[in-house]
Amino acid sequence: MKSLNLYTQRDIRFEETDAPVLEHPDEIVIKVKAVGICGSDISRYKKLGPYEEGMTFGHEFAGEVLEIGSEVSHVKAGDRVAGCPAFHCGECIPCQKGEISRCERLTVIGAKRPGAYAEYVKLPADHVLLLPARVDYMTGAMVEPSSxxxxxxxxxxxxxxxxxxxxxxxxxxxxxxxxxxxxxxxxxxxxxxxxxxxxxxxxxxxxxxxxxxxxxxxxxxxxxxxxxxxxxxxxxxxxxxxxxxxxxxxxxxxxxxxxxxxxxxxxxxxxxxxxxxxxxxxxxxSWNAISPPFPGEEWYASLHYMNLGQINVRPMISHELSLEKGPEVFENLIHQRGDYVKVIFNPEKKRE
Missing domain, CATH: 3.40.50.720 (NAD(P)-binding Rossmann-like Domain)
Structure with a gap:
């Protein structure tokens, strides 16, 4: 599949990588339809940060369920979903106290696990939420920052x-x-x-x-x-x-x-x-977007108010671009070239 992978400081590459496959019965493979650039992505890009060399980047996304594991029951192939990218350990003292946003080993996809600047991404079932009828993919990609x-x-x-x-x-x-x-x-x-x-x-x-x-x-x-x-x-x-x-x-x-x-x-x-x-x-x-029961009321409230139209992200989205434009866009962002507000990548979009 096509993806954007970060190797080192200011070295993000548009290239072919292996598509994710189901390895556990509670996993879901999702076809990414929209994925946003987060401020933390820009910081990691220009200043380094917690990621593995060559890791597929990106964590704010929505897409279509492609394949589900045998234990997944709340979604099916073809469903429209958003994904919570955050992982907590469940073992540290904050996690044991139910303060999961303060997890000592908190991480997100795009750092230690493959992210969503790609045609496909994989997540455990409890990280995946159905999009309501009036929430499109572009809006769904903003559920994480809204949360x-x-x-x-x-x-x-x-x-x-x-x-x-x-x-x-x-x-x-x-x-x-x-x-x-x-x-x-x-x-x-x-x-x-x-x-x-x-x-x-x-x-x-x-x-x-x-x-x-x-x-x-x-x-x-x-x-x-x-x-x-x-x-x-x-x-x-x-x-x-x-x-x-x-x-x-x-x-x-x-x-x-x-x-x-x-x-x-x-x-x-x-x-x-x-x-x-x-x-x-x-x-x-305030740190991250998760609370018990995971992923937290923040996520369901965001979906609810997006469905009502009380959270309107459309005016915020200044650019919808192909993944191939990624290296160019990240350079423009760190040099403040161009009138960017929120950038959304569409992996199905061809380079202009």
Missing amino acids: VVAHGFYRTSIRPGAEVAIMGCGSIGLLAVQWARIFGAKRVYAIDIDDSKLKVAKEVGADVVINAKESPAHEQLDDWTNGHGVDLAVESAGSPITSEQVLALPRKGGEVIYMGIPYADIQIDRFYFEKIVRNELRILG
């Missing part, structure tokens, strides 16, 4: 009527805008430095968009909130700069949830650090 965002929101104490600020309008931030609405936010502020991303944020439900290039984000937010700030601030840019700036957005006693990963050291100016202490902020981290 990542939902996992974070479940960790907060947000209540209906809250005001929420989203800092960073990449795919995670744009999903966070929509999850804030689902959790009952009365007003959602979207913050970025890219007007094209802010335009999409408005399209998916942001009430107010703030370009932080014009003046500090917290100053603009103060104008909208009469100087009080928001109940919840979401850091979704994964930038060292926004990781400190987000601390100035919540009200006294408010919350910050970190969903982005900066992959760099963070220096926090006194002005921002003192917000934690003087405003008695509650600071939360």
Whole structure:
């Protein structure tokens, strides 16, 4: 089969590899119909990370069931499905406590197991979820990042009527805008430095968009909130700069949830650090998208709200490309060439 395989730093190759075959009775082979580029994929591509040389990359996907093992009963060949790419060990202390997103040996396909930048992928049955009738493959490929965002929101104490600020309008931030609405936010502020991303944020439900290039984000937010700030601030840019700036957005006693990963050291100016202490902020981290019973309520909630149309990923998808374009696209992304928001590969699509 055709696949994208990562060998070393900035060395991803479009090539032939062996297609997966059933080896255990609880396995499912899936024909990949859509698979997205995650920010973690970009980081691994340019900075190295936990993967084996030559590993088939990618983990955000949806597809059609091709073949099932003898013990699989909840799906059949031809069914449309999404896949949870995360594996937990079930043996470490966090796993034994039911805190499976904190597993000490947590991994995803595309690192130690073959991933979904390919024509076919294999997963255990309990990782595979049926797509509802109104969820297409492109949307299904976004169930995993949507579940990542939902996992974070479940960790907060947000209540209906809250005001929420989203800092960073990449795919995670744009999903966070929509999850804030689902959790009952009365007003959602979207913050970025890219007007094209802010335009999409408005399209998916942001009430107010703030370009932080014009003046500090917290100053603009103060104008909208009469100087009080928001109940919840979401850091979704994964930038060292926004990781400190987000601390100035919540009200006294408010919350910050970190969903982005900066992959760099963070220096926090006194002005921002003192917000934690003087405003008695509650600071939360969020990691991955799984919870018990596996894969977790995040996944079923994502599918439910996608089916209702309350999570709309279509405006976020800027490119649908063939796998063959992979090496070129990854280089463009790390050099910030092109107007990319969310890139989806379609393994059935031929190179333009």
